[in-house]
Amino acid sequence: MNKKIVFSGIQPSGDLHIGNYIGAVRQWAAGQNDGLNIFCVVDMHAITVPQDPKTLAQKTREITAILLASGIDTEKSLLFVQSHNPDHANLGWVLNNYLSMGQLNRMTQYKEKSEGKEFVSVGLFDYPALMASDILLYDTTEVPVGDDQKQHVELARDVAERFNSKYGETFVLPESKIPKVGGRVMSLCDPTKKMSKSDPNPNGAIGLLEDPKSARKKIMSAVTDSGSEVKMDWVNKPGISNLLEIYSQLSGKEYVGGNNYGEFKTAVADVVEKFLIDFQKKYNEVLQSGKLDEVLKEGAQKSYALSHPKLLEVYKKVGFLV
Numbered sequence: 001m002n003k004k005i006v007f008s009g010i011q012p013s014g015d016l017h018i019g020n021y022i023g024a025v026r027q028w029a030a031g032q033n034d035g036l037n038i039f040c041v042v043d044m045h046a047i048t049v050p051q052d053p054k055t056l057a058q059k060t061r062e063i064t065a066i067l068l069a070s071g072i073d074t075e076k077s078l079l080f081v082q083s084h085n086p087d088h089a090n091l092g093w094v095l096n097n098y099l100s101m102g103q104l105n106r107m108t109q110y111k112e113k114s115e116g117k118e119f120v121s122v123g124l125f126d127y128p129a130l131m132a133s134d135i136l137l138y139d140t141t142e143v144p145v146g147d148d149q150k151q152h153v154e155l156a157r158d159v160a161e162r163f164n165s166k167y168g169e170t171f172v173l174p175e176s177k178i179p180k181v182g183g184r185v186m187s188l189c190d191p192t193k194k195m196s197k198s199d200p201n202p203n204g205a206i207g208l209l210e211d212p213k214s215a216r217k218k219i220m221s222a223v224t225d226s227g228s229e230v231k232m233d234w235v236n237k238p239g240i241s242n243l244l245e246i247y248s249q250l251s252g253k254e255y256v257g258g259n260n261y262g263e264f265k266t267a268v269a270d271v272v273e274k275f276l277i278d279f280q281k282k283y284n285e286v287l288q289s290g291k292l293d294e295v296l297k298e299g300a301q302k303s304y305a306l307s308h309p310k311l312l313e314v315y316k317k318v319g320f321l322v
Contacts, residue, residue, distance in 0.1 A: 004035030007140040007174075009042040009082075009131070012059035013051065014197035015207040016066055018272070019185030021279075022249045024144075029071030037077040038138055038303075039067060044082045044089065044130060048123040049113065065292060066208060069282040078306070080299030082134070087307040092126075092133035094314055098162045099129055099155070107151060132156035137307040139172040150176045167317040184234075184245055188222040191238035209283065212276040219243070219269040230255065230264045243268045250275045 008028055016025070031037060043060050060081055072079055082088055104110065107128055114120040135143055135156045143153045153176035160171035185195045187204035195205045206215045224239040234241045243265065247255050251271045257263055286292065315322045 004142065005038065005138055005140050005172075006031070006035055006142045006144065007038045007040065007135050007138055008144055009040045009045070009134055010063060010067075011042050011046045012056060012063045013046050014059075015205075015209065016063065017185075017195055017197055017205040017207050018246065018250070018275075019195035019205065020197070021070065021208055022185050022246075025067065025070045028067075028144075029073075032071075032073055032076045035141075038140070039072055039077060039079045040082050040134060040303075041067075041080070042082045042134065045127060048121055048127050061292060062209070064296065065283055065286045068286045068292075068295065069279060074295055074299065078299060078302055079295065080303040081296055084296065084300035085303045085307060087137055087304060087311045088130065088133050091137055091307075091311055091314060092130040094318060095129045095132050095136075095159050095163075096126065098159050098166075099132075103155060103158070104128060107155070109148060109151070128152050128155045129159075132159050135174050136160055136171045137310050139310070140174045141172060142177045143174050145176050145178070147178070163314075170313060170317060184242075185249070186238065186242040186245075188218055188242070191223060191242040206272065206276075208276070208279060210276065212273040212280075215276055216269040216273050219246075219272055220265050222265065224261055224265075228259055228261075230257070230259050230261070240264075247271050 028037065028039065041060055041063050043056060046056060064079065064081070067079060068074075104125055110125055110127065113124055131152045132155060135153070136159075143149075143156075145153055153174055157173050160173055164170055187193045187195050187199060187201075188206070189199075189201050189204040193204075197205060197207075199205050203218050203221065206218055222239060222243060224243070225237055227237060227240075229237075230240055230244070231237065232241050232244050240261075244255055247268045255264065255267065257267055312322050
């Protein structure tokens with residue numbers, strides 16, 4: 001039976017918020033004892049849409065430090081930056097030749113991201129080939145994805161099957177897994193929508209690296225309702241339910257106070273502020289340790305050691321001299 005190998009990619013763009021932490025990053029850290037977990041900061045995917053170079057470099061380091069501060073342990077897991085391992089681009093080019101224009105044209109994310117744009121890069125169109133390469137290089141068995149990315153994992157399976165049928169067993173067929181959600185965190189301004197790092201309203205989300213005092217103000221001004229009862233009811237009381245979720249996920253306990261909305265918001269703000277202070281302390285310790293470059297260098301070496309035999313196997317099968 002194949003060893004469980006889980007591949008997770010995260011783009012270094014935007015500001016990660018507490019919803020990302022509760023719903024995904026914290027779950028990644030908790031699952032590290034189960035099989036091999038690979039965490040890739042996918043900077044090559046990020047440039048499929050325009051990026052400021054200095055900001056991209058800064059965000060790549062920032063995301064890596066956030067993952068380490070969240071509990072990703074490089075003794076247990078593999079953590080690296082995508083562009084540090086050339087095998088990803090090289091296999092992506094080979095896979096291009098086993099995918100059709102029609103397949104890529106049907107990808108819903110391409111349609112959404114290209115709609116109304118004056119300039120659409122070939123990279124954005126070709127994004128799924130690189131994502132397939134990310135996954136297939138490591139004999140990945142599971143890919144934790146949201147509904148919007150399931151189509152990409154299915155495409156990775158399709159291209160793997162096409163290659164396997166032509167050249168013999170080469171790639172493991174990955175399964176998409178909807179991760180167990182660690183919590184349902186919604187916008188503080190519109191609790192019917194998920195908290196998003198691309199929300200045009202800055203008051204809707206709380207960044208992991210945000211000033212804790214600023215976060216407190218956002219909680220105190222969060223949308224609730226005209227009622228008077230603090231209880232979980234996503235249909236009728238989404239604002240209150242969202243704050244209850246944030247409170248319980250970050251404190252590890254249920255709210256047992258009264259029904260005074262002001263007191264309740266203060267309690268939530270206290271929990272969020274404490275969490276951010278503690279988290280940012282760990283984050284700054286990672287940066288100040290001076291080990292970030294060492295972690296990235298080691299991650300690149302380890303990922304290459306795992307991926308390169310697979311790339312050479314592919315090269316031989318298609319007829320390249322190796």
